[in-house]
Amino acid sequence: MARSLALVALLLTAPALSQGTSFVNWESPQTHAVDVTPDGQTLAYAATHQADLVSGDWDIWVTQIGGGPPVNRTADHAGDDRYPAWSPDGRQIAFINTDSFMGGKLQIIDAATGKLVRESQDLQVYGNLYFDPTNRRVLGIFHPTNRRPRLAWFHVQTGELTNAVADGAWPGPSIGTTGLEWPRIALSHNGKTLAVVVTRD
Numbered sequence: 001m002a003r004s005l006a007l008v009a010l011l012l013t014a015p016a017l018s019q020g021t022s023f024v025n026w027e028s029p030q031t032h033a034v035d036v037t038p039d040g041q042t043l044a045y046a047a048t049h050q051a052d053l054v055s056g057d058w059d060i061w062v063t064q065i066g067g068g069p070p071v072n073r074t075a076d077h078a079g080d081d082r083y084p085a086w087s088p089d090g091r092q093i094a095f096i097n098t099d100s101f102m103g104g105k106l107q108i109i110d111a112a113t114g115k116l117v118r119e120s121q122d123l124q125v126y127g128n129l130y131f132d133p134t135n136r137r138v139l140g141i142f143h144p145t146n147r148r149p150r151l152a153w154f155h156v157q158t159g160e161l162t163n164a165v166a167d168g169a170w171p172g173p174s175i176g177t178t179g180l181e182w183p184r185i186a187l188s189h190n191g192k193t194l195a196v197v198v199t200r201d
Contacts, residue, residue: 032058033083033128037090038189041065044073044084044093044111060084060095062111073114079104085129085138088189092117092156094129094138103143106154118156125154130187139164139187141175149176151185151196164194172198 034045043065048058058080063070074081077097082104084095093111098104103124108117123144130139136156143149144161151164173180184197 035084035086035093036065037086038088039090042086042090042111044086046080046082046084046095048080058082060093060109062093073109073111076114077107081107083128085131086111087131087135088133089135092131092135094131096125096129106138106140106142108138108156118159120154121159123161126182128185130185132187132191133189139185141182141185143176148174149182151175151183171196 030049031045031047034043036043041064043063045061045063046058047061047070059072059077060074060081061070062073073093074095074097079097079099082096082098084093086093091111092108094106094108096104097107097119103126106120106123106125106129108119109115110117120142123142125140125142126149127141131137132139132153137153138156139151139153141149142152142154142161151170152161153164154161172183175182180199183199186195187193
């Protein structure tokens with residue numbers, strides 16, 4: 001089964017680690033998926049204290065890199081919370097709330113309080129999430145009820161879903177094609193470049 005990476009003008013310019021780089025370590029439970037605020041000061045990650053990684057009561061935790069204890073921001077949420085993504089202004093966290101290890105509802109919380117800001121209705125979302133630079137939209141692979149799954153923007157204020165890729169422009173088989181893995185996506189920080197890993201056959 002072949003995979004290919006489809007992208008346009010993607011340029012990686014992260015500085016290399018040097019001998020003077022320091023690492024900060026925490027004692028933490030099982031973890032899955034992590035994201036860092038744009039200012040590099042705070043981590044958000046999914047973690048569970050359970051041994052069962054598939055159905056282990058996952059929550060979204062927030063930790064200040066400069067010090068301080070981790071804080072569970074979704075302790076009162078039912079189901080598992082996974083794939084956290086910071087908004088560019090560091091004020092909100094988007095993630096997937098699910099009853100399985102796969103897709104679930106998109107939820108967006110206030111990063112400081114954990115209060116629910118918005119959640120998706122009548123659709124599932126899969127994999128990594130990305131805010132656009134304006135903090136107004138979240139990119140993901142969404143599957144509305146009784147419609148085909150697609151890469152789309154979720155509008156935070158209205159809950160509206162709009163296509164991110166024009167019909168006919170998707171670089172591989174349709175998302176959700178039987179027998180093929182779902183694609184992996186990555187969005188640049190400026191919101192202008194999309195990388196897509198698709199399965200060809």
